[in-house]
Amino acid sequence: MRDCLDIIGYFGNYSAGSDNEEFFAAMASEEFKDLPILFWYHGEGSADFALEGHKQFCAAILEKMADRVVDGENYAYVEFKGGTHAYNCWLPHMYNCLKVFFKK
Numbered sequence: 001m002r003d004c005l006d007i008i009g010y011f012g013n014y015s016a017g018s019d020n021e022e023f024f025a026a027m028a029s030e031e032f033k034d035l036p037i038l039f040w041y042h043g044e045g046s047a048d049f050a051l052e053g054h055k056q057f058c059a060a061i062l063e064k065m066a067d068r069v070v071d072g073e074n075y076a077y078v079e080f081k082g083g084t085h086a087y088n089c090w091l092p093h094m095y096n097c098l099k100v101f102f103k104k
């Protein structure tokens with residue numbers, strides 16, 4: 001997001017994320033604070049080794065960026081039961097978030 005928020009407002013994270021203070025500081029900076037996040041989709045599998053880190057990151061996002069992201073409006077966290085850290089979990093997440101990004 002720090003490399004392209006000025007030109008892209010739609011983001012999808014799959015099996016990733018961490019509570020990175022540098023990221024949150026950048027998003028609150030003068031350079032980024034007024035740039036819109038049009039939609040931020042977070043996809044995860046319930047059996048992914050990255051699950052807990054991603055959940056913690058998502059909780060931090062909702063807390064620290066509450067003025068910019070609202071669950072159900074421009075933010076979603078979706079967890080597939082039994083999904084792992086693999087393409088067969090990421091592909092349906094990509095499909096679902098692209099449907100949101102490109103809806104009429």
